[in-house]
Amino acid sequence: MRFNYWQDFLSLVFPETCCICKRSLFPFEDQLCKICISRLPLTDYHLLPENNDLKTKVLGLAPVDKVMAYLRFSKSGMSQKILHQIKYKNKPALARLLGQMYGTLLKENGYQETWDLIVPVPLHQKKYRLRGYNQSEELAKGLASALEITPANLLLRMVPTQSQTNKSRMERWENVSDVFSVVDPGMVINKKIVIVDDVMTTGATLAACAQTLQAFHPQSIDLAVLAAGK
Ligand SMILES: [Zn+2]
Incomplete structure (x- = not known):
């Protein structure tokens, strides 16, 4: 008391x-x-996950099926504020909450058995130590609890990626295409995987993760992010 x-x-x-x-x-x-x-600027990508502008963005880079985002990204909008909080303001619980809210929405829309594994985009160990958590991993935990699937940290970021901000589309792709590896390749075979990240801009990072997993023959790879913009 x-x-x-x-x-x-x-x-x-x-x-x-x-x-x-x-x-x-x-x-x-x-x-x-x-x-x-x-x-919240909700999107309806989950209603047309295999045919939307996000999928068009990554299609040339990696073999993905469904691509979706919970929020529409706009500079100085609500999603921008949220991304800033979960990335730089020590708010892992906010990332988990949003993951859970997204997971609940997806569950209500028939996604409960869509995936076997939820795989977050990893941070490099150095960055993880600095931040104390990986916001994508926290999002994945929230999603996983709503969808009743175990999140799996199957990817490892081998080299710290340089800032993508001042790079062209091609340079961004080259910057990330060799930086990931798979921790437990045996777990990937024949699995329906969704890769989770906080934000999708060019899609280069997510596509690189998808390509890395693809080498170990999953059944399918989908992408789900907290926020994405056109
Ligand atoms: Zn408020």
Whole structure:
């Protein structure tokens, strides 16, 4: 009981705030307020996963079937704020929550048995140590719990990738095409895999992950990201 009083006192003095709008959260809210949740820029890629502009982006680079994103990315929009929080503001729980929300949506749309394995895009060990967590892994954990599948850290990032920002499409592809390896190749054979990342811009990183896994004969490879833009 004493613990609860203390918690109540703390939340009066330091109320938890919404990760997007910074308004104080009610006790029944977690990470995001109900208003921000209702305004999330949701997409409907999951309704047409094999024929959309995201798939067109990666099709020339890797053999993927379904490609989808939970949120529409726009600079200075809500998804940008969320990405910033999960990447740079020490918010692994927010990444897990969003993964869970996406997983719930996908489950409601018939995706419960679509995948055997959920594989996050890995961070290089150095970056992982600096950040303390991998936001894509946290997203994958949330997705996996909603869809009742075990997440599998099957990929390893061998070399730290340089910043992609000032590179052309071809340069970006060359920058990532040899950086991943598979931890346990035996687990890939004949599996239906979805690779998970926080954001998809050119799709080069995700395509490189897909290619790396493809070498070990999975049944299919799909891509699901938190946010993507045109
Ligand atoms: Zn809010």
